[in-house]
Structure formats: C-alpha cells, structure tokens
Amino acid sequence: MRKAIATVCLSGTLTEKIEAIAAAEFKGVEIFENDLLSFNGTPAEVRRMIERLGLETITFQPFRDFEGMPEPQRAKVFARAERKFDVMEELGCDLLMVCSNVSPDSLGGIERAAADFHELGERAAKRGMRVAFEALSWGRHIHDYRDSWEVVRRANHPAVGLVLDSFHVLARGTDLSAIRSIPSDKIFLVQMADAPKLDMDYLSWSRHYRCFPGQGDLPIDDFMDALHATGFDGLLSLEIFNDRFRAGSARSVAIDGQRSLIVMLDELRRRTGAALPGLQTLPPKAVCSGVEFVEFAVDERSAVGLEHVLKGLGFQKAGLHRSKAVTRWRQGDINIVVNADKEGFAHSFNITHGTAVCALALRVDDAPKTVDRAITLLDQPFQQPVGPGEMNIPAVRGLGGSLLYFVDCKTGLDRHWDLDFEPVAADDFTGVGLESVDHVSQSMHYEEMLTWLLFYTSLLDAQKTPIQAVIDPGGVVQSQAIETRDGKLRLILNASQSQRTLSSRFLNEFFGSGVQHIALATGDIFSTIERLKENGVDLLPIPENYYDDLEARTDLSAEDVDRLRSANILYDRDGPDEYFQAYTKTLAGGFFFEIVQRRNYQGYGAMNAPIRLASQTRLAMEV
Ligand SMILES: O=C(O)c1ccc(O)c(O)c1
Numbered sequence: 339m340r341k342a343i344a345t346v347c348l349s350g351t352l353t354e355k356i357e358a359i360a361a362a363e364f365k366g367v368e369i370f371e372n373d374l375l376s377f378n379g380t381p382a383e384v385r386r387m388i389e390r391l392g393l394e395t396i397t398f399q400p401f402r403d404f405e406g407m408p409e410p411q412r413a414k415v416f417a418r419a420e421r422k423f424d425v426m427e428e429l430g431c432d433l434l435m436v437c438s439n440v441s442p443d444s445l446g447g448i449e450r451a452a453a454d455f456h457e458l459g460e461r462a463a464k465r466g467m468r469v470a471f472e473a474l475s476w477g478r479h480i481h482d483y484r485d486s487w488e489v490v491r492r493a494n495h496p497a498v499g500l501v502l503d504s505f506h507v508l509a510r511g512t513d514l515s516a517i518r519s520i521p522s523d524k525i526f527l528v529q530m531a532d533a534p535k536l537d538m539d540y541l542s543w544s545r546h547y548r549c550f551p552g553q554g555d556l557p558i559d560d561f562m563d564a565l566h567a568t569g570f571d572g573l574l575s576l577e578i579f580n581d582r583f584r585a586g587s588a589r590s591v592a593i594d595g596q597r598s599l600i601v602m603l604d605e606l607r608r609r610t611g612a613a614l615p616g617l618q619t620l621p622p623k624a625v626c627s628g629v630e631f632v633e634f635a636v637d638e639r640s641a642v643g644l645e646h647v648l649k650g651l652g653f654q655k656a657g658l659h660r661s662k663a664v665t666r667w668r669q670g671d672i673n674i675v676v677n678a679d680k681e682g683f684a685h686s687f688n689i690t691h692g693t694a695v696c697a698l699a700l701r702v703d704d705a706p707k708t709v710d711r712a713i714t715l716l717d718q719p720f721q722q723p724v725g726p727g728e729m730n731i732p733a734v735r736g737l738g739g740s741l742l743y744f745v746d747c748k749t750g751l752d753r754h755w756d757l758d759f760e761p762v763a764a765d766d767f768t769g770v771g772l773e774s775v776d777h778v779s780q781s782m783h784y785e786e787m788l789t790w791l792l793f794y795t796s797l798l799d800a801q802k803t804p805i806q807a808v809i810d811p812g813g814v815v816q817s818q819a820i821e822t823r824d825g826k827l828r829l830i831l832n833a834s835q836s837q838r839t840l841s842s843r844f845l846n847e848f849f850g851s852g853v854q855h856i857a858l859a860t861g862d863i864f865s866t867i868e869r870l871k872e873n874g875v876d877l878l879p880i881p882e883n884y885y886d887d888l889e890a891r892t893d894l895s896a897e898d899v900d901r902l903r904s905a906n907i908l909y910d911r912d913g914p915d916e917y918f919q920a921y922t923k924t925l926a927g928g929f930f931f932e933i934v935q936r937r938n939y940q941g942y943g944a945m946n947a948p949i950r951l952a953s954q955t956r957l958a959m960e961v
C-alpha cells in the first residue's frame with residue numbers, strides 16, 4: 339500500500355504542509371482545492387515543489403455537487419469538471435475525487451448518477467485521467483458506500499472508481515461485509531480517519547473531530563480487515579479534519595500520521611498474517627510493569643529544597659552516583675533520582691525549566707526491542723555519554739523534551755542501581771508507608787494531547803480510557819488516562835484551552851509541557867498522613883463543605899467522615915471499591931505530590947478533581 343496524506347490535515351501554508359509531509363516520509367499527497375486556491379503561485383509551481391521533494395500528487399479534491407443535477411446545472415457541472423482537468427494537467431495529477439452531492443437541487447436515482455459518472459469517465463479518459471466517487475456520510479441521496487459502489491459498478495467505465503473513506507463508512511455504522519466483494523482494482527483510493535465517539539451530526543463530527551487511526555474510537559481494525567479481504571494494495575491516504583491539528587505543528591502532526599499508519603498496518607499484519615510488501619516490521623508493543631524511577635533536574639540550591647521535601651515524604655537517601663552529582667532516594671518500590679550534575683541533559687533541562695521532572699524510566703519486558711519499536715515509529719532516540727563501567731540505559735525523547743528511559747531484567751539493565759550507584763548506609767528511618775508510583779500526571783498544550791496519546795499507546799501495551807472534562811476555577815481541563823491492563827502503569831494527560839486553569843498556568847511557569855504531579859500509593863492512607871504531619875509536611879486543605887456533602891451522599895458514618903476531614907483526604911467510591919486521595923501543597927514551579935490508596939478502585943477520583951483544583955487555586959492566590 340502506498341501511504342499518503344491530505345494537505346487539509348496540517349496547519350500552515352501549502353509549502354509548509356508539503357515540506358512536513360515529505361519530512362514524515364509519505365510518498366503521496368492529496369491536494370485539497372482550498373490549499374491550491376490560497377497558494378500564491380501556479381499549479382505547475384506546486385507540481386515542481388512536490389516532485390522536488392520526491393512526492394506524488396495522488397488526487398485533487400474535492401469536486402462537489404456533481405451527480406444527479408438537472409439541466410441546466412448539469413451542463414455547467416461538466417464544464418466545471420473540464421476546468422478542473424486543466425488544473426490537474428498542470429498539477430501533474432490524474433485522479434479527481436468527487437464527493438457525493440449535497441445540493442437540494444440534485445435528483446436521486448442510482449441509474450442517473452451512474453450515467454453521469456459514465457460520461458465523466460469518458461471525458462476524463464480522453465485526457466488520460468480518472469475519477470473516483472466518495473459517499474459523504476451526509477450526502478443528499480448517496481451517503482452509504484454500498485450505493486456509491488453501485489453507482490461506480492453501473493457506470494462501468496475503466497476511468498471511474500470508488501473512494502472508501504473510513505470515517506463516512508464507520509460513522510454511520512454501515513455493515514462492512516459488502517466491502518469484501520468489491521474488486522480491489524475498482525477501489526481507486528482509501529481514505530483513513532478515526533474519530534472519538536460523539537453524539538452529533540455527521541458533518542460537524544467529520545469536519546472538526548476526525549483524528550488519526552488509533553486516536554479515536556471507531557472500529558478501524560474491522561474496516562482494515564474488510565479492505566484486506568479484497569486484496570487491496572493501492573493508495574492509503576490520511577484525511578483528517580481536526581481543529582487541533584490545524585492549530586498544531588505541521589511537522590509533528592505529519593509524523594503522528596505516519597506513526598498511526600505504521601501501527602495500523604503492523605496490527606493488520608499481526609491479525610491476518612498478511613505479507614504486506616514494503617512494510618516495516620515492528621517489534622511487539624512493550625509490556626510495561628511500572629515506573630522504575632522518576633528523575634528530577636535540580637541545581638545545587640534547589641536540590642536542598644527538594645531533598646527536604648523527599649525526606650518529609652519518608653524517602654531515604656539510598657545511593658550516590660559513582661561519577662555524577664546524582665542521588666537516589668527510595669521508599670518501598672519507589673525510586674526518585676535527584677540530578678544536580680553540572681553537565682549533561684538534566685542540567686540543560688534545569689536551565690530551561692527550573693526544578694522539574696526531566697525523565698521517567700519505565701520497567702519493560704525488553705528494553706532494546708522497545709527502543710527498536712520506538713525508532714521504527716519515528717520516535718526520537720536519545721544518547722548521552724556514560725562513565726566507564728556505567729550502564730547505558732536506552733531512552734527516547736518524551737513530552738516537552740523530557741526523556742523516557744527503558745529498563746528490563748532480560749538484558750540486565752535492572753542492575754543499574756548497583757553498577758551506577760554507591761549504596762548509602764541505611765539509617766533506622768522506616769518511611770511513611772508509600773509503596774509504589776500509582777500514576778504520573780503530565781500537563782501539555784491542548785493541541786499536543788493526541789500526539790502524546792498516540793506516542794504512548796503506539797509504543798506500550800497500554801489503553802486509553804474515556805476522556806474526562808474536569809472543571810477548574812479557570813476553565814475546563816481535558817483529562818485522559820492511559821493504563822496497562824493490570825494498572826501497573828498509569829499515565830494521565832491533561833490539557834486545557836483556557837489560559838487560566840492550573841494546568842495552563844503550570845505550562846507557563848514551567849516553560850512547556852511536563853510532569854505536573856506524581857501520585858504515590860500507600861496501603862494505609864490514614865497512617866501515612868499521620869506520619870506526614872509528624873514530619874511537618876503541608877497538605878492541601880479541603881473545604882468543610884466537601885465533607886458535609888460526603889456525609890449526606892454516602893453511607894459513611896460521621897466518624898469515618900471526621901477521619902477523612904481531619905486528614906484532608908478526598909474520597910470516592912465505585913460500587914464496593916474505594917479510593918482515598920490527599921495532596922501536598924504545590925511546590926516551586928507548580929509541581930505537587932498526591933498520596934492515594936486504592937481498594938480495588940480503578941479510576942482517578944474525577945468527581946473530586948474540581949474540589950482539589952479549587953483548593954489549589956485558592957492557595958495560589960494567597961501566595
Ligand atoms: O467535509 C467535506 O466536505 C469532505 C470533503 C472531502 C472528503 O473526502 C471528505 O471526506 C469530506
């Protein structure tokens with residue numbers, strides 16, 4: 339299959355779009371008419387630019403409101419088509435994409451439409467061109483691919499073929515079995531788009547919310563299986579209308595598109611055993627069993643402050659790096675690395691962001707294979723010099739230029755603590771009962787959210803959960819969890835369109851996207867909070883009203899609610915499953931820790947989030 343992308347997917351000028359498409363290793367480009375109309379140059383100049391970058395224009399589109407027109411419009415429509423063939427000749431493109439008629443003037447009837455297409459085919463063929471017909475899901479008479487196929491079949495012309503657009507097919511929930519019997523040589527173009535499940539009219543849904551395969555909820559795999567059954571091996575093109583993509587970086591959105599196709603086709607190969615020539619073979623998705631460490635970039639002065647916080651949270655200094663100003667802090671299964679070295683990645687990160695999480699390390703089944711997969715997915719590998727005898731932990735660039743390291747037992751990378759760190763004699767301090775990293779929450783620009791969703795879910799064997807809209811005093815925050823089936827890795831992506839939410843203010847203070855909070859799990863939150871108080875840790879105060887309401891809406895006893903109130907613990911319940919959460923006050927730069935206890939509960943306390951955000955906002959105002 340030849341991979342292509344439509345110019346409409348990307349932000350920028352036509353030149354910027356085409357350069358981004360070439361940089362993301364596509365072979366073909368769909369020229370959207372509007373992008374040509376707004377280009378200040380001739381179609382021949384566009385052709386030269388496309389050819390210079392090693393690309394090919396696979397189609398010019400859309401040609402609208404064609405089939406079923408009564409006279410005199412019918413004659414005008416054919417004259418208009420001839421004008422478009424002129425443009426295509428100059429553009430070096432031989433396929434005109436026609437989408438189904440939405441005009442109230444158009445007449446129905448498969449036979450009438452087929453006759454129109456036969457005539458268009460004749461005209462196209464005379465000029466060495468072809469036409470392809472797409473059923474828009476909101477087409478006036480034709481909105482079902484089975485009807486557009488019937489039109490193409492009856493047109494019975496070698497220059498007339500079908501477009502299958504996964505959005506229009508899947509959005510309407512049309513039965514897919516009829517795809518299987520379409521002759522593959524009559525499918526001139528396949529357009530791929532996913533979309534989140536939304537209850538709205540097809541047109542608005544399609545024009546604003548489409549996304550790359552894997553970023554949404556449509557059954558893309560079923561569509562691909564049906565397509566595969568036809569033996570199709572032609573043009574596979576991404577066609578995404580999405581407000582966030584239009585506002586995002588053309589370069590990174592184009593790479594996301596390529597990444598989504600690589601994963602989609604690899605999964606097709608895995609399901610069907612198909613030999614798909616020219617397709618990169620991906621190592622399997624990484625099986626992740628948790629967070630190995632969280633690394634903070636600090637300077638000498640802020641190291642003192644952070645280490646004070648860590649001590650308060652019950653962490654113990656467990657190791658000193660053999661060659662760098664780096665310390666390991668430990669409690670239960672949690673490792674925090676404090677990097678105050680004056681050289682290297684963490685130092686540069688600290689100069690830009692101040693005290694901040696500069697890296698996460700994940701425990702995976704096979705670290706070298708994980709990086710191989712990442713590289714095939716066009717993620718950015720990262721290398722920096724290592725000292726003699728020290729381990730080279732493989733890594734890729736993650737959110738906001740941070741690093742994502744991979745550690746495994748299989749290749750012995752789990753020995754990095756012993757090899758890279760000098761142990762520090764343990765004192766008799768026993769911690770506060772924190773056991774593991776429950777989740778890591780990252781704040782980002784709204785436009786980047788789908789990028790990082792795809793980054794994590796394409797690399798790791800992890801699933802997204804339905805997006806939640808959380809009310810912040812300054813606006814709405816969209817919150818998306820990505821988690822492994824066993825819950826050992828839980829990542830939260832947060833973003834908001836308002837500048838005044840806590841999440842957006844973090845981006846400003848932090849100078850970019852990054853880890854805003856880390857939730858640490860305890861088996862007994864009351865005892866943990868007790869000990870945190872003894873250590874003088876400041877917790878986020880929760881308003882009295884919250885506890886009054888809790889007493890009113892749950893069957894918790896007054897004593898239970900009192901215990902929660904006096905410890906500033908938020909509570910949620912899902913059937914018999916319970917969740918407890920408390921927060922530290924926000925540290926410099928907007929970062930904070932959360933303490934959680936789960937009793938089989940699988941969510942994140944979404945209904946408590948507005949309470950927490952309001953308290954954090956109130957405290958921020960007082961400062
Ligand atoms: O939204 C539209 O009008 C439109 C245009 C061309 C397409 O290929 C499509 O799927 C939708």
Ligand SMILES: [Mg+2]
Nearest residue numbers: 472503529577
């Ligand atoms: Mg389309």
